[in-house]
Amino acid sequence: MIDTLFATLVSGLVLGSLYALMASGLSVVWTTLGVFNFAHGALMMIGAFLAWTLVEPAGLPLPVGILCGALGAAALGIVIERLLVRPYYGNRNMLLITVMTTLAAMIILEKSAQMIWGARLKQLPRLIDDEISIASATISAHEAVMIVLAPLVLAAIWAFTVRTNIGRSLRAVGQNQDSAALIGINVPFAFALAFGISAALAGLTGALLGSIRFITPSMGADPLTKAMIVVIFGGLGSLGATAGAAYLIGVIEAILVLWLGLYWTPFVLFLIMIVVLVFRPNGIFGGNQ
């Protein structure tokens, strides 16, 4: 019994790491620009495909592939910001319009990936081809790397937004664009930076996930949906709340899978989300504003 619970907790941590990396990217863009990026899952998929192209046909080492996957996704994210988000700043309907333009970006990326890389299933090798046993639970070393890496990346981003001037400028822009511009912050640069960081997180997640799941053009859909549940659950307001909610959802999902099976888990997750929303419309950790 204890063994099963421990194994469930570990698989919940793997899921939580995945969701934390995805959802924190959404949160960075939301807190800075007030935009919800529907292409986030597609950017994750692009990161996985880029890493695969560099590692499998081109024969580069896997860490290089993962890094380039994250950088490539970041570049695409900046392009999306420039072309599909920036023209609508200050527009009364900006929220709705950017939902639609990023949705269109998602379709373009997904269908392009399908035309470029085809429908055949692809997979990356693992970072470490080994298994790790912690007490009674056995996971692949690759998943262990994800569990360790995710909090480190999140901590680095947190430190960046709190300790550095450029990072603080992102938060200033998020709070008040006009005042930020008045004290000399380059607002368009901050927007592009937020999108770049967010997309890099998505690309990194995709490249890491490409070793344990199949890489397909639609692989981003499920993590995006889960990341949505996470941000609804935790509120979109702060990085800490989003990360906390990600791990909570990961563990809840793992327990539900054990208890109810794979089919009913999404329903119960959704029901929990509805109950949270009815009583706390800004999320469990969200304020009451």
Next chain:
Amino acid sequence: MTPMIRNVVLPLAALVALALVPIFVIDSYTRHLFIIAFIYAIIASNWNLSLGQCGVFNFGHLTFFGVGVYTAAILAKTAGVNPLLAIVAGGITAPIVAFLMAAPVARLKGIYVVLVTFAFSQLVMQLVLSQSQITGGAEGMVRIPYLEIGDYSFIRDYKLGYYYLCLGLLVVSTIFLILIARSPFGKSLKAVRDAEDYAVSRGISVSRQRVLALVLSAIFTGVAGGFYAIYLRVASPEVFGFGTLTLALSMLLIGGVGTTYGPIVAALAISFATESLAGIRGFEEARFIVIAVAMILVLRLAPEGILGLFRRLTG
């Protein structure tokens, strides 16, 4: 153009033209394109009721269509219900599902409405995929009974029966939408969209109007779903996918959010455009890219839609 011409003469002329189409078009493929276009016209114009008229950021509209598809498919094939009744049943189950979705959405604001409606549609798709003994799972359902009255199958005479049935559905749905838009209720929806605080202070319940708009928009969308299942004789989880969603959304955007006829005109034009693109080799997937780019261009250059642009140009 006077409002009389725009609101009465043009739509009636278009209707007469569409009613005469089968006289001139006798190949079943072109008629098939018209039927698919009519179905999308029903989806897009009803979506406009919640998204355009009432301002609910509803991205789960295709769920109602999918519920109609599977209601008709399961009733007609598994339960042996008359296909005509199965189509109508889609117009009952879809509003019920819409109510389930609307209840939590009614009190939410902004991005949370988008997220919950979107997640809801993913959830219904998960249900369809997981209950494979009832829905056929990822493979879907095939060989659904076709429609016949007496001995007359609707597929005969180059789909003549289906053509007029679907056109009839579109006409009834459009009249329904116009009656809503002109009623005091329809005006209260616009008030909720444009001046929420004022609407509340005049005694309009924002939550109730939102729930009603979503439920009403699901009725004909569900019927269209039921028709789609019986007409094509298949039901597949693809109806919940991003492809169908983008297609319908592009019709709504390009036709003009907030107008009743715009989405219908756009649905006809875009259905024919995508189908002819699908005929070109190598464009089966690329046509979705073309549509997505068109959507972005319309949002950038003519936010009020092509019909609005046309109206602005003609004064």
